[in-house]
Amino acid sequence: MPTNKQIHLDNRPDGEAVAGNFKLVTAETPALKDNQVLVRHHYMSLDPYMRGRMNDSKSYAQPQPLGQVMQGGTAGEVVESKHPKYAVGDKVVGFGGWQEYSVVDASQPGALKKVDTTQVPLSHYLGAVGMPGVTAWYGLVKIIAPKAGETMVVTAASGAVGSAFGALAKARGCRVVGIAGGPDKCKYVTDELGFDACIDYRQHPDAKSMSAALKEACPNGIDGYFENVGGYIFDAVLLRANAFSRVALCGMIAGYDGQPLPLANPALILINRMKIEGFIVSEHMEVWPEALAELGALVATGKLRPRESVAQGIEAAPEAFLGLLKGKNFGKQLVKLI
Amino acid sequence: MPTNKQIHLDNRPDGEAVAGNFKLVTAETPALKDNQVLVRHHYMSLDPYMRGRMNDSKSYAQPQPLGQVMQGGTAGEVVESKHPKYAVGDKVVGFGGWQEYSVVDASQPGALKKVDTTQVPLSHYLGAVGMPGVTAWYGLVKIIAPKAGETMVVTAASGAVGSAFGALAKARGCRVVGIAGGPDKCKYVTDELGFDACIDYRQHPDAKSMSAALKEACPNGIDGYFENVGGYIFDAVLLRANAFSRVALCGMIAGYDGQPLPLANPALILINRMKIEGFIVSEHMEVWPEALAELGALVATGKLRPRESVAQGIEAAPEAFLGLLKGKNFGKQLVKLI
Structure with missing residues (x-):
């Protein structure tokens, strides 16, 4: 199994978030069980809401746990599968977090979604069409x-x-x-x-x-x-x-x-x-299909031309995220991992 | 025609409203024209929104004009009528303002409404059923x-x-x-x-x-x-x-x-x-009939027992109004004029 670099939340911000809140960790990816899929992340999404979850305060979502992989959306490719509906090479989006690989129980509803990259580039599924x-x-x-x-x-x-x-x-x-x-x-x-x-x-x-x-x-x-x-x-x-x-x-x-x-x-x-x-x-999953259909069409027809700021390599994620909070990004902030 | 005591807005508040913002004026009531009705007010309604209108600032309603009768809801009795649908003795609610009598063009939609005082006292039409x-x-x-x-x-x-x-x-x-x-x-x-x-x-x-x-x-x-x-x-x-x-x-x-x-x-x-x-x-007149039906039933069946603070005589209106703004009233604040 491949080595998997991860970014953990090491400690919570006291006021402004800083690079020292994060920690780079190298882990092994475990062997797959039935219905699990191994996804290699091509892109990680960085989003402002993640800053809220770094605080240990009452909010709509549970706080990001300390000592665990930062949570977040990911887009990538299936590299190993023990689920009948997913094959090696499938392009997928999910919630794999700040790491290079994730093991996903693909039988869990909504955990993984296959996407078509013929008209919409994979990264846009974390942005305009996500x-x-x-x-x-x-x-x-x-x-x-x-x-x-x-x-x-x-x-x-x-x-x-x-x-x-x-x-x-x-x-x-x-x-x-x-x-x-x-x-x-x-x-x-x-x-x-x-x-x-x-x-x-x-x-x-x-x-x-x-x-x-x-x-x-x-x-x-x-x-x-x-x-x-x-x-x-x-x-x-x-x-x-x-x-x-x-x-x-x-x-x-x-x-x-x-x-x-x-x-x-x-x-x-x-x-x-x-x-x-x-x-x-x-909390409004019922609107996603209708919304994604309109957004996909806007991108495919060139009526929406999203811009991206792409940081390279997982080590760059914390700085890119802190920059996002200060408005240093220009368009959707991503981290490219391959 | 009867003599008609009125309270005018004389000048606008600078900060807190004070008695000196108001002025007592005695006027004659003009002779009625066709479709007009002369209403003797039994009760004047005092409401917090009136304070907002005393300011000369952008709001949802026009400011109360200076040198004119303070606007507000009234309940009373028809004492003279040149409108075929209104007879002397009819109990009516309207928007007659801070004065003892008002001349109303009863052909104007919503200007005057006949009310039934057999189960609901007249004053409640300015409060719970108003x-x-x-x-x-x-x-x-x-x-x-x-x-x-x-x-x-x-x-x-x-x-x-x-x-x-x-x-x-x-x-x-x-x-x-x-x-x-x-x-x-x-x-x-x-x-x-x-x-x-x-x-x-x-x-x-x-x-x-x-x-x-x-x-x-x-x-x-x-x-x-x-x-x-x-x-x-x-x-x-x-x-x-x-x-x-x-x-x-x-x-x-x-x-x-x-x-x-x-x-x-x-x-x-x-x-x-x-x-x-x-x-x-x-701005939501379409709900009034349904709302008033439910409110009237609650009052008639004793499930809503509204309390009233009643000031006596038009001269008492400014002080009663200033007290209302400070929470000195207990229940609906009215001025009784007869």
């Missing part, structure tokens, strides 16, 4: 429920969720305004992703300035907002929200390090008769 | 959508909205916990209104203490919350909110004077996958 894409789809379609002509705003617009959100909202006839960090990301958001406008938050570091930028970018106000970040941008959006606007609350990345992150003026939710709803896409 | 009752009904039924066995929490529990909310939630098999100010109100909420528990916020003046009291009163957590007040109680409720809990946001009375009223930890909306929705009952 969990981040479905996250955008759920927030837009099920919570915001946009009408053609309405104005949608999304933070982290160049990322995996934001870029999918933009394509899905454009397909529904909306005006789409992104918020991203730096001129390169903003240029990509408008020129390649086709957003109507993009605001560089680095040029607007407080709610007042951001609110003014939103006023210019959203002359008819904001009808739908997809929240990935939290903090002053949320405050600024509330100041420009229309009556009966909707907010899909998916991430509060700005608060992961434990600092307080208040909402300045919740009375605006009443004044504007808004709806704000938090959600976790893994 | 706008406050329907407000409770909409928040509970349309936003919170409770299931039997769930736990509901409401602030200002002894008031017109809170007491109706409790009766409606009990009728749906919920555990209902009120929050009110002082032992007398709390005793009324549990003993006469039939709530399962009531928390005296004066004994719990910060989020930490209130959160501990809520933990005790809500051993299974909070599934639905009707927000009338805002501020630290909302923060405390979020700390005890269950996954998939719902908040109907109806009032933020604590913020009417313009001081900032932040929400300490909005990330809990995501962590608990909550839904928060603001609403104004006057």
Whole structure:
């Protein structure tokens, strides 16, 4: 059996996450039992939600256990199989974690999914045509429920969720305004992703300035907002929200390090008769087939051209992850392992 | 025509509202034109939303104009009619404002409504069987959508909205916990209104203490919350909110004077996958008939026994209103004019 390099969570962050929270471990992969499959990971997904799980606090998911492989999505190839439905060479996505190989009980529902890489590259199944894409789809379609002509705003617009959100909202006839960090990301958001406008938050570091930028970018106000970040941008959006606007609350990345992150003026939710709803896409598995079908078609037809930041080798995963939390990635952050 | 005493808004509050913002004016009532009705007001309704309209700021309703009669709900009797459907002696509710008489164009839809006072006293049409009752009904039924066995929490529990909310939630098999100010109100909420528990916020003046009291009163957590007040109680409720809990946001009375009223930890909306929705009952006229039918039946059968604070004479209206904003009323605040 092959040697398997893994990244474990060694200790929990005290405030900001640091490289020393992680530990590289080399393990042997055990021999397969009946119904098990050995998957060699080609790509590991790095996602902001992982930072939340590094804390030992009440949340929607159990904390990441200490001394165990960091959990996360993976895409790879079957290299050995004792399950009748999986053959060597099958391309699969699963939840194999931060390691080079995983042993999966393929009889467990949802543990492993075969994917077709003829029109969609394997890595996109961790991004636009995977969990981040479905996250955008759920927030837009099920919570915001946009009408053609309405104005949608999304933070982290160049990322995996934001870029999918933009394509899905454009397909529904909306005006789409992104918020991203730096001129390169903003240029990509408008020129390649086709957003109507993009605001560089680095040029607007407080709610007042951001609110003014939103006023210019959203002359008819904001009808739908997809929240990935939290903090002053949320405050600024509330100041420009229309009556009966909707907010899909998916991430509060700005608060992961434990600092307080208040909402300045919740009375605006009443004044504007808004709806704000938090959600976790893994609790809505019933929408995945419909969402993935639309997302796959958008990618296959070139209407959604996701960008990726790819770190090489498992040793690079912690730094790439810490960079993601600071917005250093450009598009979906992956680690390539082969 | 009779002499008509009125209360006008003379100037806008700078911070807290004061008696000097109002002015007593004596006017003549004009002669009736075709389709007009002269109503003598028996009761004027005083409601917290009126404070919001005294400000000259963006909100869901136009600000109360300066130098004009304070707007508000009224219940009274037709004393002269030039409309074929209204006769002298008819009991009616309308939006006559802070004055002794109003001239109403009864052909305008919704301007005037005849009511039956055989089973429900006239004054209750301004409370439990009126706008406050329907407000409770909409928040509970349309936003919170409770299931039997769930736990509901409401602030200002002894008031017109809170007491109706409790009766409606009990009728749906919920555990209902009120929050009110002082032992007398709390005793009324549990003993006469039939709530399962009531928390005296004066004994719990910060989020930490209130959160501990809520933990005790809500051993299974909070599934639905009707927000009338805002501020630290909302923060405390979020700390005890269950996954998939719902908040109907109806009032933020604590913020009417313009001081900032932040929400300490909005990330809990995501962590608990909550839904928060603001609403104004006057925008949902389609539910009024169904809601009023249920509320009327609850009052007629004694399952909802609303309490009233009644000030006497129009001159008493400003002080009664300022007291309402400070929670000095006990139950629905009215002014009796005859």
